[in-house]
Amino acid sequence: MCTAIKVKPESYGEAGFISSVEKSPRDLQVDQVDVLYLHWPTADGNIAPTLRLLQLPPDNKQTRNIGISNFTAQMMRNARSMVDGPIMANQVEFDPMLNQNTLLATATETGIPLSSFCSVTRGEVFQYPIFAEIGVGYGKSAVQVILWRIVQKGLTINITSTKPDNIRAKFDVMDFTLSLIDMARIEAMTAAGYRMVTKYKVPIAPEWD
Numbered sequence: 001m002c003t004a005i006k007v008k009p010e011s012y013g014e015a016g017f018i019s020s021v022e023k024s025p026r027d028l029q030v031d032q033v034d035v036l037y038l039h040w041p042t043a044d045g046n047i048a049p050t051l052r053l054l055q056l057p058p059d060n061k062q063t064r065n066i067g068i069s070n071f072t073a074q075m076m077r078n079a080r081s082m083v084d085g086p087i088m089a090n091q092v093e094f095d096p097m098l099n100q101n102t103l104l105a106t107a108t109e110t111g112i113p114l115s116s117f118c119s120v121t122r123g124e125v126f127q128y129p130i131f132a133e134i135g136v137g138y139g140k141s142a143v144q145v146i147l148w149r150i151v152q153k154g155l156t157i158n159i160t161s162t163k164p165d166n167i168r169a170k171f172d173v174m175d176f177t178l179s180l181i182d183m184a185r186i187e188a189m190t191a192a193g194y195r196m197v198t199k200y201k202v203p204i205a206p207e208w209d
Contacts (some may be wrong), residue, residue: 089115097194
């Protein structure tokens, strides 16, 4: 199990940041979490102050690793130049309806891996039968096809569900590989350009790549 916490923008001042980092492990009833994430870049795009706060003193025992969320390609490059140690991941929206090739290339360039959220666009993808059709050939569901395509692209996945059967099904994706043809069929769907996290929904969202 990997435990992760996020500091929200309203806590990006030094006092609020430290308080949030200290409070979250207590709330989870753990001594240490695996990853501490910034939930968003700052609204003005000036990420330097929060990145400095993210690099906690070496004697801090509350988190093992640090990560970022919703950073654009240029922000990833800036973060890489400002942070001395490893950045475990940039957690971003990644699904078969959205082309994220720019971020994928920047992940390779900077050494900051991508981690996926909104992987099934809260059900929007199921309007398209192609994913279930592909799944038939592998004995897998549409969800399993979508999730494993993300893994084959080199990402980790954040799975959200409260139903044990759904959680088990989402983990049951380790025993097949999508063919190059099927990967290409799914890749063609990214032309839809469907994005869940827009400025309309989240006003502090950056200008996406």
